[in-house]
Amino acid sequence: MSRLRLQLIWMLLGIFAAGSLFAQQMEWELTALSKDGQVTYDMATGRSICTGGVMVRHGDTVLTADTVSVDEKTGDTLAEGDVRIQYQGQIWVGDRIQYNFFSRKMRAEDFRTGAPPLFAAGKGLEGDTTNNVYDARNALITTDDYESPFTLVRAKSIRVIPGDSITARHATVYLGKVPVFYWPYYTRKIGQRQNQFLFLPGYKSDYGAFLFTGYQWYLNDQLDFTLHTDYRSERGPGVGPDLNFDYGHWGKGGISYYYTYDRDPGEDASGQEIDNNRQVLFFDYRGNPGTNLYVKGQFSYESDSTFRQEFFETAYQADPQPITFGQIRQLWSDVTLEMYAQPRVNNFYETVERLPEVRLNVLPTPVGTLPLVYESVNSFGYYDRLFAETNNVPSQMDFDGGRVDTWQQLSVPFNLFGWLNVVPRVGGRATYYTATESGVTNTAEGWRTVFNTGVAVSTKASRVWPGARSKTFEIDGLRHIVQPQINYAYVPTPDREPSSLPQFDYELQSFFPLPIDFPDFNSIDAITAENVVRLGLRNKLQTKRALGVQDAVGWDVFIDWNLDPENQSARWSNLYSDLILRPRTWLTLQSQVQFNVQSGQFEQALNTITLNPGTRWSVGVSQWYLRESYWGGTADEEPGNSTFSTRFYYRFNENWGFRMSHQFNETDGRLEQQYYTLYRDLRSFTAALTFRVQNPLGEPVDYSVALALSLKAAPKYGIGEDAVAPSYLLGY
Numbered sequence: 001m002s003r004l005r006l007q008l009i010w011m012l013l014g015i016f017a018a019g020s021l022f023a024q025q026m027e028w029e030l031t032a033l034s035k036d037g038q039v040t041y042d043m044a045t046g047r048s049i050c051t052g053g054v055m056v057r058h059g060d061t062v063l064t065a066d067t068v069s070v071d072e073k074t075g076d077t078l079a080e081g082d083v084r085i086q087y088q089g090q091i092w093v094g095d096r097i098q099y100n101f102f103s104r105k106m107r108a109e110d111f112r113t114g115a116p117p118l119f120a121a122g123k124g125l126e127g128d129t130t131n132n133v134y135d136a137r138n139a140l141i142t143t144d145d146y147e148s149p150f151t152l153v154r155a156k157s158i159r160v161i162p163g164d165s166i167t168a169r170h171a172t173v174y175l176g177k178v179p180v181f182y183w184p185y186y187t188r189k190i191g192q193r194q195n196q197f198l199f200l201p202g203y204k205s206d207y208g209a210f211l212f213t214g215y216q217w218y219l220n221d222q223l224d225f226t227l228h229t230d231y232r233s234e235r236g237p238g239v240g241p242d243l244n245f246d247y248g249h250w251g252k253g254g255i256s257y258y259y260t261y262d263r264d265p266g267e268d269a270s271g272q273e274i275d276n277n278r279q280v281l282f283f284d285y286r287g288n289p290g291t292n293l294y295v296k297g298q299f300s301y302e303s304d305s306t307f308r309q310e311f312f313e314t315a316y317q318a319d320p321q322p323i324t325f326g327q328i329r330q331l332w333s334d335v336t337l338e339m340y341a342q343p344r345v346n347n348f349y350e351t352v353e354r355l356p357e358v359r360l361n362v363l364p365t366p367v368g369t370l371p372l373v374y375e376s377v378n379s380f381g382y383y384d385r386l387f388a389e390t391n392n393v394p395s396q397m398d399f400d401g402g403r404v405d406t407w408q409q410l411s412v413p414f415n416l417f418g419w420l421n422v423v424p425r426v427g428g429r430a431t432y433y434t435a436t437e438s439g440v441t442n443t444a445e446g447w448r449t450v451f452n453t454g455v456a457v458s459t460k461a462s463r464v465w466p467g468a469r470s471k472t473f474e475i476d477g478l479r480h481i482v483q484p485q486i487n488y489a490y491v492p493t494p495d496r497e498p499s500s501l502p503q504f505d506y507e508l509q510s511f512f513p514l515p516i517d518f519p520d521f522n523s524i525d526a527i528t529a530e531n532v533v534r535l536g537l538r539n540k541l542q543t544k545r546a547l548g549v550q551d552a553v554g555w556d557v558f559i560d561w562n563l564d565p566e567n568q569s570a571r572w573s574n575l576y577s578d579l580i581l582r583p584r585t586w587l588t589l590q591s592q593v594q595f596n597v598q599s600g601q602f603e604q605a606l607n608t609i610t611l612n613p614g615t616r617w618s619v620g621v622s623q624w625y626l627r628e629s630y631w632g633g634t635a636d637e638e639p640g641n642s643t644f645s646t647r648f649y650y651r652f653n654e655n656w657g658f659r660m661s662h663q664f665n666e667t668d669g670r671l672e673q674q675y676y677t678l679y680r681d682l683r684s685f686t687a688a689l690t691f692r693v694q695n696p697l698g699e700p701v702d703y704s705v706a707l708a709l710s711l712k713a714a715p716k717y718g719i720g721e722d723a724v725a726p727s728y729l730l731g732y
Contacts, residue, residue: 028072029057033064047071058101061087065097075102090114090162094125106134113160118143118188120166122158134160141166141188143712144684150176151684153186198226198716200731202706206310208234212731222246228258236263238311251287251295256280260311268305268348270390278303280312282322292331299324305348312732314725321349334365340381347389352504353400357381361519364411373411377519380404383504396439401502405431405524409452424455427518429527436502448496450527454489454517468543473583475552476544483538485558489516491530498526511594511604513560513576531564545585554580559597572597586613603627620647642666649723655681659723670695675726686710688722690729706730 030039030048037052050056050068056077057063066081077099079085085092085099085106094111105127112121122139139158142149155168166188173181188195198214214228223245230238240258245251258280265274283299300322302308308316325342338359344351359379367374384400409427416422429450436443460483468478498506507514507526515521516532536558543552560573574594581589587610594604608622627640644664651657657679663672674693679686687709694702708729710716722729 027058028070029055030068030070031055031057045071046073056101061085061101061104063099063101070101075100077101088162111136118166119149120158120160127160132161132164134162136160139168141168141171141186142684149684150682153183155186196711198228200706200708202704202730204232204704204706204730205700205702206234207232210731230260232260234264236261247287249288251285251289253283253285255283257282258311265304266306272391274304274306278307278311280307294329294331295327297326298322299345301345305346313730314727314732317725317727323351334363336361336363344386347386347392350388351386353384353386354381355384357383367410371412371414373413374409375411375519376406376408378406383502385502385504399436399438399442399502401436401443401504402434403431403502403504403524405429407518409518419459419461421458422455423457424453425517426453428452429518431524433502443500443502446496448494448501450491450494452489452491452518454487456488456517457486459484473552474543474545474585478552479540479542481538481540481542485534485536485538487516487534487536489530489532489534491527493529494527498528501525513558513573516560529564531562533561533563535559535561547585550582550585551580552582554578570598574603587611601627615651617650618648621645640667643672647723659726661726668697670697672696677722677726677729682709684712686712686715688729690726692726692730704730 030050031054032039032050033053033055037050037054039048039050039054041048048068048070050070051066053064053066054068055062055064056068056070058075063077063079063083063085065079065083068077068079070077078096079099080096083092083094083097085097087104090113092106092108092111092113094108096109097111098107099105106125108125110121110123111125112119114120118141120136120139120141122136124138125134125136127134135157137157140149140152140154141158142152144150144152152174153168153171154174155171157169159167161167168186168188169184171183171186172179173183195218196216198212198216200212201210202212203209210230210232212228212230214226216224216226218224223243225244226242228238228240228242232238238258238260240256242254242256244254260278262274262276262278265276265278268274279301280303281299281301284297286294286296288294301324309320323342324345325340327338327340329336329338336359338361339356340354340359341356342352342354344353357379358381359377361378362374362376364373364375366372380403382400382402385398387395387397389395407427407429409425411423411425413421413423429452431448431450433443433446433448435445460481462479462481464480465478468475503525505522505524505526507523514523516530516534521527536556539553539555540551541553542549544550556578557576559575562571562573565571574596577591577593577595579591583589588608590606590608590610592606593602595601596603602625604627605625606622608620610618610620612618622645624643624645625640642665644666645661646664647659647661649657649659659675659677659679661673661675663674664670665672671693672695675690676692677688677690679688687707689707690705692702692704694704696702706729708716717728
């Protein structure tokens with residue numbers, strides 16, 4: 001029995017050893033790259049000899065060369081003739097390289113290496129993975145992926161840490177053959193996050209000549225820091241740091257500060273002199289520190305009401321009145337709990353302070369085995385509605401108070417005939433208000449109750465025509481999808497009308513129709529009687545194209561039918577239409593309109609045509625129309641305001657491009673805005689020379705010109721950002 005057991009053990013060990021040897025052999029892959037390529041094995045030396053062009057792969061390393069001699073036991077390799085070694089994103093190139101696949105030890109008299117967008121070359125390369133360091137002499141570093149780079153750094157010695165950085169000693173910066181700067185010690189991170197200088201010269205009527213400069217440090221993968229130092233000939237110097245951080249689920253965001261001593265600040269909207277010391281501080285944070293736990297916040301301080309508009313035009317256009325707030329939100333499967341605080345930091349903005357507000361929401365949830373769905377929205381908080389101050393004097397209209405609100409609803413979703421979805425609902429709201437008082441009016445303490453009910457009906461139908469074909473309209477089969485929708489909402493007159501309540505959450509004007517049911521309609525304090533049916537129809541006509549299934553036609557229309565017009569402005573609301581046509585992949589026509597069925601007039605329209613046949617050129621034309629009566633005027637007033645916008649881009653060749661856009665006010669015949677940008681590819685950089693003319697109503701014409709440079713290795717602008725927000729090319 002013992003001899004048999006010993007034999008089995010030796011057999012298993014033999015199978016394991018053979019398997020290990022087979023696995024080791026399988027780690028190597030030697031492949032001829034041409035019909036003349038040969039791979040032979042020398043029994044005497046134990047080396048594989050590869051000639052005629054070969055690829056050697058071992059693990060994550062790939063080596064190609066004209067001839068290769070490799071010892072598969074030790075990993076020692078001698079490669080000659082157009083040698084390329086790729087490992088972990090780093091590429092090494094040379095005519096003759098000694099390399100070990102196991103230790104990564106490397107020796108080369110002449111070499112080139114790179115991990116885009118950073119490249120280096122030099123002599124006398126030596127190194128291995130013991131310290132993951134490679135040293136060389138007489139080297140150059142560049143971001144130009146060209147044989148003869150224009151911008152480069154020449155150094156007596158360099159040290160390369162693959163995947164991390166390149167460090168140079170006694171380094172000189174060259175533009176072409178001209179030396180422009182010397183560093184005793186210079187280091188550069190490998191990858192997309194590159195330290196760089198920021199440089200933007202220009203002229204603006206409001207500033208005079210200006211020069212915006214800065215330097216951006218990428219401290220590590222989580223932190224980057226930028227210091228801005230600017231000068232405006234008519235306004236003075238400006239300085240400020242930006243710090244951005246990204247710690248994954250622990251949070252990401254940034255903090256930025258900017259200060260300028262403005263020699264000519266002018267007056268604010270109320271006619272008051274603005275102080276020469278002007279500054280802005282902004283902080284934002286977004287994090288997910290725990291499972292379904294989300295934290296975010298924002299702080300925005302401005303020294304005066306016009307600073308951001310004058311000095312940070314792009315940010316102002318994106319958000320004219322940034323708020324300060326903090327929010328903590330915890331999610332469960334059916335419940336969300338949120339604490340929200342919103343103080344006022346800038347007293348020249350109207351704000352509703354929430355100090356704090358707590359919300360507990362129950363998402364639509366089935367009630368046991370019953371065919372019922374329950375949902376609720378609950379909140380309580382202390383609110384202070386603060387109107388804009390003039391000369392730091394509080395408004396007489398300010399008021400504050402507490403509020404507790406709860407809304408509960410049950411719905412019974414079911415399906416009829418297998419195709420008709422019906423969701424009747426019934427709910428109620430109870431809201432308690434504390435007494436409020438201001439210098440103008442006051443409201444009494446008490447409850448307000450609201451009853452709501454309604455029903456939503458919808459269905460969806462489709463039909464396919466697989467044989468539909470048209471080369472002209474790029475049709476390869478058609479599918480039509482139609483979705484009619486009816487939503488009825490009924491709210492009887494509440495026991496307290498909005499006029500007797502403090503308006504913390506009030507109804508805001510909007511170009512789009514507000515929701516008619518709860519909780520989507522969230523203007524809690526503006527709830528009044530409602531008896532309305534919203535009729536909607538959604539159409540899609542889809543076809544197969546090169547990019548996949550595409551909507552060749554999309555058309556959504558809806559209108560509100562007010563069953564009790566005494567509580568509404570009219571029997572019928574405006575008819576809303578959103579139409580998009582794509583007769584070709586490169587041609588898009590879109591129309592969003594509001595039509596007043598009572599007067600037979602268009603109240604609002606946005607019509608756009610876009611042609612984008614390729615990367616060489618594109619054209620866009622749009623019209624924006626708004627009737628004066630839309631904001632409460634009479635139908636007998638002037639027809640309204642009509643503005644045309646045009647956009648055109650043309651790429652002359654690989655190095656030159658041109659973009660222009662215009663905004664023309666048809667109502668008063670005024671060319672409100674003109675942009676002209678000439679692009680030039682400078683190999684390491686892209687340059688954009690932009691000229692803009694602005695002609696705002698009732699203000700002096702403003703002329704601006706600037707030259708924006710962006711390093712390709714670390715682009716300053718995102719893809720398409722210069723087209724969406726061209727003001728970036730003129731500064732902030």
